[in-house]
Amino acid sequence: MHNKERSIHILPRSFYQHDTPEVARQLLGKLLVRLYDEKILIGRIVEVEAYRNDDAASHSYRGKTERNSAMFGPVGCAYVYFTYGMHYCLNLVAHNNKYVAGGVLIRAVEPLDGIEVMQLLRKNSSLKNLTNGPGKVAQAFGIARQLNHHDVTHFGELMVYDAPSIEDALIGVSGRIGIRHAQETPWRFFIKGNAWISR
């Protein structure tokens, strides 16, 4: 091969089979891809949070229920939950075999393609408020209960594609946002300086 081709591929299930905070960090820079109504929506993941079953802030902390069952299912699937009576949030199930559940909340993405569709779904939102929060990402990508348990490791309505990793020097770390318990646990990861991080 004369020219070096960039291999564009869907992240395999093994990508998600590691400790949840590590997968969260590795997801930064990867591409969230949604096939929606004959259109393609693409966002570069720029902010995430890890939630593991031994962690008091996690929905999975008190065991499996109907709502959180996806987090106890196969890694590489979506856990979509409804909250505050009006918002959906997207997680990707990820944990190693020392834990029984874990997920990475997708808090923000940088919109790359399908921006007009995202703006329609977000109802006149400004570009800078399009995908800079977990509820906003779900709304902009048309993600709701229908995608709970959806496998993102095969071609389909929702996928995560590989992209270059982010070097440690460019990754910011902090406590997670909007939680009551375990506020000090430093499991929020974001790409420093990116315009779409939620705060």
Next chain:
DNA sequence: CACCCGATTATCT
């Protein structure tokens, strides 16, 4: 930009 607050309802105790 920062902070405050009300909306709105599925889910769990």
Next chain:
DNA sequence: GATAATCGGGTGT
């Protein structure tokens, strides 16, 4: 009956 991994609008600096 209380809570919630949020958002958007309002007010003030």
